[in-house]
Amino acid sequence: MKFFKYLIALFIVISCDSASKKATQPPNVIIIFTDDQGYGDLGSFGSMDIKTPNVDALGADGATLTDFLVASSTCSPSRAALLTGAYPIRTGVVGVLWPEGHGFGGANGGKVGLHPNEVTTAEVLKANGYATAMAGKWHLGSKAPFLPTYQGFDTYFGIPYSNDMNRDELPILMDEKVVEIKPDQSLLTERYTDFAIDFIKNKQEDQPFFIYLAHTMPHIPIFASEKFKGTSKGSVYGDVIEEIDHNVGRLVSFLKEKDLYDNTIIIYTSDNGPWLSFGNHAGSSGSLRGGKFDVFEGGFRVPCVISWPEGIAPNTKVDQLVSAIDLLPTICAATGSDLPENKIDGQNVLDLLQGKPQPELAERLFYYHKSKTLYGIRQGNWKYLAPSTFNYIQKPGEDGKGGIGKWSVDHEESLYDLNTDLRELDNRLEDFPEKAAFLKEKLAEFQLELDKNSRPIGTMDNIN
Secondary structure (H helix, E strand, O other): OHHHHHHHHHHHHHHHHHHHHHHHOOOEEEEEEEOOOOOOOOHHHOOOOOOOHHHHHHHHHOEEEOOEEOOOOOHHHHHHHHHHOOOHHHHOOOOOOOOOOOOHHHOOOOOEEOOOOOOOHHHHHHOOOOEEEEEEOOOOOOOHHHOHHHOOOOEEEEOOOOOOOOHHHOEEEEOOEEEEEOOOHHHHHHHHHHHHHHHHHHOOOOOOEEEEEEOOOOOOOOOOOOOOOOOOOOHHHHHHHHHHHHHHHHHHHHHHHOOOHHHEEEEEEEOOOOOHHHHHHOOOOOOOOOOOOOOOHHHHEOOEEEEOOOOOOOOEEEOOOEEHHHHHHHHHHHHOOOOOOOOOOOOOOHHHHOOOOOHHHHHOOEEEEEOOEEEEEEEOOEEEEOOEEEEEEEEOOOOOOOOEEEEEEEEOOEEEEOOOOOOOOOOOOOOOHHHHHHHHHHHHHHHHHHHHHOOOOEEOOOOO
């Protein structure tokens, strides 16, 4: 009898110790970042042709953000902003970075990247004891001084730039070493997910982790594996998204099996809007105007869901403006990590995600850029656009071919009320001149601030 009581007491002590450790363990963090996925390309965001039950379940378990904006409508600037919490103009990564031999647009192919002095989410979490890993598309510099392992990631597996660049010599890297050339791209989604799962399996048991899982697709050229070819109602594009969703489910199932899911922050979103010129190989902006390359909402507003059962209530709906630049300070707040010393532009929105009021967010200003120039500004439902250009698609392409259109079409100075005009078609400039003048002034002020305080992109000559 005494022995039986001893066993019960021992079990209680062990259980309490385990519960105490779990209660004090900071949350794990996973960012799943797709490429060129549009606002309308999730079931929970209105898609009628693409089924995404696993991603939709993340939103049901946590928060669905319907007004989530990335900081650029092109990939490299958007990724720099995601990881640094700063607008692209501030970090100098204002355009698409090209690999060596492909310096399209004067981008100094292969010789530039995110400056190593920039502080990423991986670095702030690593300083707080996290194991860090990245799988997938990096696109912030393809040479060693700019690769993920120089920006806080313990390990990296993936393609260092977009899959339409250097197609005949497309490399897969493990850390900093090329381990494969011209891989079967139909297997990449699964391989990236395998790498993430293996990383969690092999890390120290009680060590929190951060994984940045940046899928190569649905950026063109798109590929679905044999298991998913022809299985969706959304053409091969739908097949690709549904395969990504399936692999989200694989990752979530593994986390649940290891009792890690409830204390893991999982963020699923996209780098920018869809590449509309590619027709059935491109996504949908849903009810938004424009897509990739544009300063319209369709270029910047993307689907986003965030799950964290221990920190965010189920079925939380967030319709206030939140941006990718907010993720770094929000993750720092959730994990007890220190913010970077570098100036950032994002705001901690943890209270908002947890159903607490953050009235200051209603008055925040958000800025839209192309290259080094700001062209747009939002405050609440009001959006001001300076004179700029956009791409008009007359006839979308088919099966991986670009469409026919007019590029750099002039767009007049405009003011839109997004509450009543999400399509940005009804210019209210003459109806609300004072609002337009206020936003125009703030846009000019911030352009001057960025011009004065911007930091340089990394080059082979200016890195320490």
